[in-house]
Amino acid sequence: MDMFATIDVLNSRTLLIGIVVFLVLFRFLRRPRNLPPGPWGWPILGNLPQMMSSEGTMFEFFSKLTKWYGNIIHVKGGGISIVVLHGHNTVKEAFSQHQLSGRPELHITYKICPHGIGILDSSGEQWVEIRRFSMTVLRGLGVGKSSFEQTISTEAEILMEEIKKHNGKAFDPKHAVGNAVSNIICSVVFGKRFQYHDPEFQRLLKVLSDNVVQGGSGGMIEMSPVFYKLRMLPFVRRYIHAVENFYNHIYRLVGEHTHEKDTDNPRDFIDIFLNAKEKKDKQGIESLALQSENLPRIVSDLFGAGSETTTTTLRWAILYMMAYPVVQTRVQKELDDATSRNRMPRIADKPELPYTEAVLSEVQRIGTILPMSVPHMCSEDTTLMGYNIPKGTLVMSNLWHNHFDPSVWAEPKSFRPERFLDKEGQFQSREVLTPFGVGRRICIGEHLARQELFVLFTHLLHHFTLKNPNKATPVSFEGNDGIVWSPQDFTVCAIARN
Template sequence: MDLYDVWSQINLMTVILGLTIFAFLFWLCRRPKNLPPGPYGWPLLGYLPQLAMTKEPIHEALAKLGQRYGNVVSFSVANQLIVVLQDYDVMKEAFAQYQLSGRPTLEISQITLAGHGVLTATGEAWTELRRFSVTTLRGLGVGKSSFEDHITTETKCLIEEFHKSNVKSIDPKHIIENAVSNVICSVMFGRRFEYTDEKFQHLLLILNKMFELVGAGGVVEFVPIFAKMQFLPLVKKIISINLSFDEILCQLLYTRNAQDEPIDEDPRDFAGAFLKEMTDKKKQGLPTYLTPASMHYTFGDLFGAGTETTSTTLRWALLYMIAFPDIQSRVQKELDEAVGRNRLPRLSDKPELPFTQAVLSEIQRMGSIVPLGVPHKCTEDTILRGYTVPKGSLVIANLWNAHMDPVEWTNPEQFNPERFLDDEGRFHRKEKLIPFGIGRRICLGEQLAKMELYIVFTCLLHQFTFKPPEGAPDVSFKALNGITQAPASFELSAVAR
């Protein structure tokens, strides 16, 4: 190699090094002042490489950042600033602010259908969609004792499926999803599906894939740069599964509308109510955010979130019952004393079941089904705990960390329902248990989910004793982490009582 070649290589390396330093300094200098503390990342990529390489669940990795930097942490991911809230008090303070009550856009979903639903809308659109949704769900009986029969009817079908297993080993995931999803279908479309219905099973398969692909906290969907990288295999898969979900939702709506008049004057389900409200406002010439696109997204929001979170919680519940047979026996004893053996439990029995309520609360705390909640977006520059949160920041609540705070929860790694009972054995609801989030954007389906969890859990334990299959390995609490934290596949035996 002659002197010219050597000098050329040195020059090339100098240029590369200079550009790297320039990019780093440019990124450093443009970083807004007074941000919450946090780790520095790579130029352009930010903290993404560190998150991608971590071997632990993202919510645990973020919790460790909280131990180092405090309860408000910030870092960049592909030029998107992310602020992570680590404990209950700061979450309560932050999400009381309207500036931190926005939602980021589902960037990849916009490729297939532009619009927003009640979960992702912001401002006036969210106000109208949420008001309509809350009013309509309440009108359909959701959250009221009148809706109990719908859930109990589906629970009886679930009980029959467990009976069919005839004490043999069974993975409960599929049949629980069937039951929970059918409750949502009765609300959304005014009908239930047989568990053998191919279209219904295809819908559940798509939902599972959607939650697996998006990942913890939905970062892939919410960080704009990923939507511009459609060549990535992950992004391609998300686009494909979104198209499949769009198609089957349209089929369900078409089937529903074919059974009724085009517009129901007295809607019997959420779909009919949405169509009527949207049509009425259009006829009156009133401005509205109730559009075909927002209807589509809202159905997806309610259907997807309502099925995945509740069914996952119930699977954790059964897993904990086979792992702690003494606790299962105590729940059954309480049920037998309060309810008897001649009927199924009802909502009216709830005050007489303090230990059962405590067990459900502890399952929700330990499971932390949506460990990072649904991301918020800062709509205006604001101040939180003395730090600046710039407009456009993503704000993530580490609910898992709040539920594992040793200051609030003594020995948080231990499954201990007693923490929800007072000295006289009465159920004591704790403010810092927030499985449905907190603040202005708290989960829309909270009341429905609570009803389902209580009714399904109590009816199943009233009818069965759940045990590990004969010869099965020790119960594992290994979790599969995506948007939700779900138990790894497991099997059990349902022994009729």
């Protein structure tokens, strides 16, 4: 019996070794040659177990891997092949290639909204047409131009009045700031602003926030074909519900607006889109961009990107002003010197406000709101720095790593606006700061976002001193890792300045 038991044990071990050898050989033989290096993963699951079990965030996990594998790392997860880029020069070279300018399929969104495509998820010639048309319309509506500053300033003054109602008492700035920023893009897309307490407006902001919070780090739930099949999981179910609510709301608003279209006097993006489509139809010209089913998707991209990112950046700015009163005081003095406190700051004042610009740049660096940027897809086989990148590979850039690289930024976890000033105290931009992305698919709303950040931030510090309500508890910089990296909910006391 002992001999037979020994034979059984040996047979079991042999079988186990055989299975392991088979899986290793199977993986090796199926693996395309000359891929970037990366950690070995589990069969089927790939590197998902390591990514999900690692301490910290996904972007920190990838950043640590650079010590062993360099700036270009290959992993597998959720049924997809992923290449993660690190280092500004690496990202810049990669995203200058048209082969790496595609977008991955949004698996859950496409199940819910199977028709139409927007700015963020389009690729190839269709993306070129949609982007070109959208940028032309936005410029025509004044976005990014000096004339649009008045629209932002008007909304900023309304926000200041809303904050004054709290009489210096603690409040959560998330909703007030979100209302103001969203109203600015609403004036462009829908041709109107909403009252802050309008139930429809509040519902719109709520479904957008839910969508962003439930999307997971870098929107990975959308990028993998696996998660929709696992929709019984609570976190996937919550995200699907959030996406459904968001698009249902956008489709309804666009539908209502379409019926009210003013052909002779187009008020906004929707009117101009519909007029342009009607003109093309009469001419018998087929347009990849001007398709009815694309309109809600483009509107949702403009509204979502134009609301959440700027709101989140301003919330980080408020937190850092609360935590660094000396920095805040220096910004206020600079504003006061430029305006003599008898008018509001203006974009034209920027040459006189180098420290203020440096503070905003440092906020965008240390509060990197898109740590993994927006994912790209390799549209055809290509090479990058000697490595093969096969068609269909998901390509992500780790902006957090680039903004916290100690070889680029001295003491990267310290809040130091001075890193954006030259020896004469003048503002100096740094190419390695890329909050709006790099290359062919850089954010089309960059100019609008920069205007909003400057005007709203300077108005806030012109009117108020921002203080931590609880002096006994230090300000927390812990974040929430959703589609954007956002601060945890907090309160602030906005003390009116004389």
